[in-house]
Amino acid sequence: MANNNATSEKVVTKYDRKMQKRKEEERKEAKRRYITKWVCIAVLACIILGSGTATGIKLNSIYKDYIEVDNDKISQIEFDFYYGIAKTKSLNTTLYGSMTYGDYYSSYMGYKTSQSDKSQEYSTDYTWYDFFANSAVSTIKETKALLEDADANGFTYDNEDADYDEFIGKLKDAANEADTSYSDYLKQMFGKRATEKRVKEFLKDYLKSTAYQEKLTETLAASDSEVSAYYEDNKDTYDKFEYRMFKVKAESSDSSDMANAKETANSFASGVSSELDFINQCRKFAEAGDDTYADDAASLVTETKKSNIEEACADWIASSDRKEGDLTVIEDDDNTCFYIVYYISRSYDGSDDDAIKSTLLNQKYSEYIKKYTDEYSVNVKKRFSYK
Numbered sequence: 307m308a309n310n311n312a313t314s315e316k317v318v319t320k321y322d323r324k325m326q327k328r329k330e331e332e333r334k335e336a337k338r339r340y341i342t343k344w345v346c347i348a349v350l351a352c353i354i355l356g357s358g359t360a361t362g363i364k365l366n367s368i369y370k371d372y373i374e375v376d377n378d379k380i381s382q383i384e385f386d387f388y389y390g391i392a393k394t395k396s397l398n399t400t401l402y403g404s405m406t407y408g409d410y411y412s413s414y415m416g417y418k419t420s421q422s423d424k425s426q427e428y429s430t431d432y433t434w435y436d437f438f439a440n441s442a443v444s445t446i447k448e449t450k451a452l453l454e455d456a457d458a459n460g461f462t463y464d465n466e467d468a469d470y471d472e473f474i475g476k477l478k479d480a481a482n483e484a485d486t487s488y489s490d491y492l493k494q495m496f497g498k499r500a501t502e503k504r505v506k507e508f509l510k511d512y513l514k515s516t517a518y519q520e521k522l523t524e525t526l527a528a529s530d531s532e533v534s535a536y537y538e539d540n541k542d543t544y545d546k547f548e549y550r551m552f553k554v555k556a557e558s559s560d561s562s563d564m565a566n567a568k569e570t571a572n573s574f575a576s577g578v579s580s581e582l583d584f585i586n587q588c589r590k591f592a593e594a595g596d597d598t599y600a601d602d603a604a605s606l607v608t609e610t611k612k613s614n615i616e617e618a619c620a621d622w623i624a625s626s627d628r629k630e631g632d633l634t635v636i637e638d639d640d641n642t643c644f645y646i647v648y649y650i651s652r653s654y655d656g657s658d659d660d661a662i663k664s665t666l667l668n669q670k671y672s673e674y675i676k677k678y679t680d681e682y683s684v685n686v687k688k689r690f691s692y693k
Contacts, residue, residue, distance in 0.1 A: 373689055375446050376682040385442060386497025387508045388449070392441035393423075394495070432691055439690040444679075451678035452515035452522070461521065463514045470510055474502065526674060528666035536662050537654070542612050542624045544658045549623055550584050550605040550648040551616075552591065559642045571635045571644035578633055584648045619645050628652070 397408030481491035556567035
């Protein structure tokens with residue numbers, strides 16, 4: 307039996323040991339892969355959960371809570387709507403003559419409507435997005451204030467549907483003129499998530515606030531007596547002046563050259579005792595070959611406001627002490643020259659009454675509405691720089 311047992315025992319060869327080692331390694335590899343599989347699944351689950359949380363936060367900001375004004379949650383869709391309103395208003399507001407603020411921003415501040423506002427620097431650490439976003443916050447605050455005051459005063463918005471339809475009609479007309487679809491135009495105006503359905507509520511609020519603002523401004527309009535009183539307090543701003551002027555330019559800023567120019571100016575003034583004398587002195591002291599003053603009106607300045615008078619001369623000319631025939635010599639170090647000025651008159655024709663009414667209305671409106679807006683808290687949640 308012993309021999310049989312001995313002969314029946316399997317002899318473990320080198321090949322057997324190699325195969326056994328390989329199987330052991332395969333079992334270890336299978337176990338490693340199993341563990342790795344579930345680790346990867348766990349990590350993926352974390353990533354998915356993390357993405358879900360981030361997406362949830364993003365969706366929350368888009369649809370519910372981008373910023374807060376007066377503790378009211380403002381979604382990004384709503385904020386973008388007011389951003390579009392504020393930006394459009396800013397770019398199209400007249401600055402001077404036919405120049406709009408948009409023209410000024412483009413020509414003098416380098417703003418480009420073709421580029422992203424966030425990519426363009428307005429100033430150090432302040433982008434154009436920050437700039438227009440601040441305007442949007444102000445618009446939101448003003449809209450909220452107007453709606454609050456409207457409700458407090460029982461304002462009824464009878465033209466809501468008609469105004470809404472008219473506004474939408476204008477948007478569609480503008481889209482046609484821009485050769486773009488209505489849906490794309492809404493996105494260009496009010497943000498990439500804008501649709502008519504999404505912005506309808508905000509647009510109706512804005513239109514109601516605008517309607518109430520029109521009613522409010524009628525109530526706050528300045529009276530004639532208020533206009534008159536304001537003019538009397540600010541005559542120098544609105545009056546127009548008439549005077550004659552001759553300039554003696556120094557050869558340089560050196561004291562000796564300035565002294566020579568002053569002597570010439572004083573010599574000019576010493577020969578003036580009337581307006582006719584001033585006219586003649588202009589011809590006498592004009593540089594050789596300069597026939598500018600052959601025209602009697604060459605030295606005459608008329609219908610000019612203080613803001614347009616040479617800075618060195620403005621205070622003297624606009625002084626309440628001035629009377630016709632007053633004469634003076636004024637030194638202007640910045641421009642290395644002397645002015646001989648002959649005062650004639652000041653007047654006001656009432657042409658700025660409407661401007662005064664507008665100024666007074668803006669002041670009264672601002673004071674009225676700030677009782678609300680000054681109390682509104684703002685939390686921009688670091689979405690942009692808020693000033």
